[in-house]
Amino acid sequence: MMTQNAPALDATSPTAQPAPDQIPALSVAGVSHSYGARKALNDVSFAVRPASFTALLGLNGAGKSTLFSLITRLFAVQSGQINIFGHDIGRTPGEALRLLGVVFQPRTVDLDLSLRQNLLYHAALHGIARREALARSEELLARIGLADRAGNKVRDLSGGQMRRLEIARALLHRPRLLLLDEATVGLDVKARADIVGHVRQLVTEQGIGVLWATHLFDEIAATDDLVVLHQGRVLARGLVPQVIAEAGASDVNAAFARLTTQASQSSASSLRSAES
Numbered sequence: 001m002m003t004q005n006a007p008a009l010d011a012t013s014p015t016a017q018p019a020p021d022q023i024p025a026l027s028v029a030g031v032s033h034s035y036g037a038r039k040a041l042n043d044v045s046f047a048v049r050p051a052s053f054t055a056l057l058g059l060n061g062a063g064k065s066t067l068f069s070l071i072t073r074l075f076a077v078q079s080g081q082i083n084i085f086g087h088d089i090g091r092t093p094g095e096a097l098r099l100l101g102v103v104f105q106p107r108t109v110d111l112d113l114s115l116r117q118n119l120l121y122h123a124a125l126h127g128i129a130r131r132e133a134l135a136r137s138e139e140l141l142a143r144i145g146l147a148d149r150a151g152n153k154v155r156d157l158s159g160g161q162m163r164r165l166e167i168a169r170a171l172l173h174r175p176r177l178l179l180l181d182e183a184t185v186g187l188d189v190k191a192r193a194d195i196v197g198h199v200r201q202l203v204t205e206q207g208i209g210v211l212w213a214t215h216l217f218d219e220i221a222a223t224d225d226l227v228v229l230h231q232g233r234v235l236a237r238g239l240v241p242q243v244i245a246e247a248g249a250s251d252v253n254a255a256f257a258r259l260t261t262q263a264s265q266s267s268a269s270s271l272r273s274a275e276s
């Protein structure tokens with residue numbers, strides 16, 4: 001089942017020139033990716049609206065990290081197209097990546113530097129002048145409640161605090177689209193709720209478009225946009241209540257179970273007919 005969405009969420013609709021406020025923060029259109037003979041993504045299409053929280057829901061191996069590697073240009077796009085606020089990441093990577101902030105699944109802060117040093121180092125990589133970098137670092141550290149720890153080594157922070165620091169770092173160059181790949185992995189319930197709450201505030205207060213990759217149903221809210229990714233394919237996309245209703249389910253958990261069962265049954269039956 002493929003859930004249809006409001007026009008702004010449809011990456012593949014043949015609109016001529018969308019109005020600037022309708023340009024998706026992210027559009028992924030017909031993207032496939034293979035590692036040798038293994039197809040990790042198969043004709044993936046969806047969009048993230050500006051100032052929205054889009055949950056990308058998939059189990060381990062669904063293809064979430066592969067998709068993030070393509071959006072951030074760690075891998076070249078083999079087929080399909082990815083645009084960030086209308087900028088094709090292949091043809092105009094500078095404009096596209098300038099608008100993008102990323103928090104990867106593995107921890108990437110330097111444990112032996114202070115919080116402030118981590119931020120300043122990253123700001124320098126983005127070409128932000130030192131005085132401005134200092135001001136932005138202090139502002140972001142205050143926002144994540146760690147201003148008083150600015151001079152401490154990152155090693156002394158809790159897992160949740162390190163994640164908050166990584167989110168602050170991803171925001172230093174003031175991106176309009178933020179990708180987070182399983183950002184709450186390894187955190188306790190309270191730290192997870194804090195991180196999700198913080199990111200949701202970025203959407204409502206600063207209008208940032210968020211793509212939040214997760215395998216945890218309780219991180220998804222009724223007001224979110226949802227993309228269900230399973231074995232490299234998008235099984236459903238749309239507002240959460242839409243996806244649930246179209247799957248004939250009562251909640252996200254049940255919708256996911258139904259959609260993935262149907263997908264497994266249909267791939268088993270195509271395998272049987274190919275063999276007969």
Ligand SMILES: Nc1ncnc2c1ncn2[C@@H]1O[C@H](COP(=O)(O)OP(=O)(O)OP(=O)(O)O)[C@@H](O)[C@H]1O
Nearest residue numbers: 035038039040058059060061062063064065066067
């Ligand atoms: N470098 C690689 N070489 C070969 N196959 C890979 C490689 N990276 C990923 N894969 C395969 O591609 C598929 C998608 O993996 P991917 O890591 O993108 O999924 P994921 O949803 O991010 O899962 P996880 O949350 O476990 O990282 C899986 O079948 C995986 O085994």
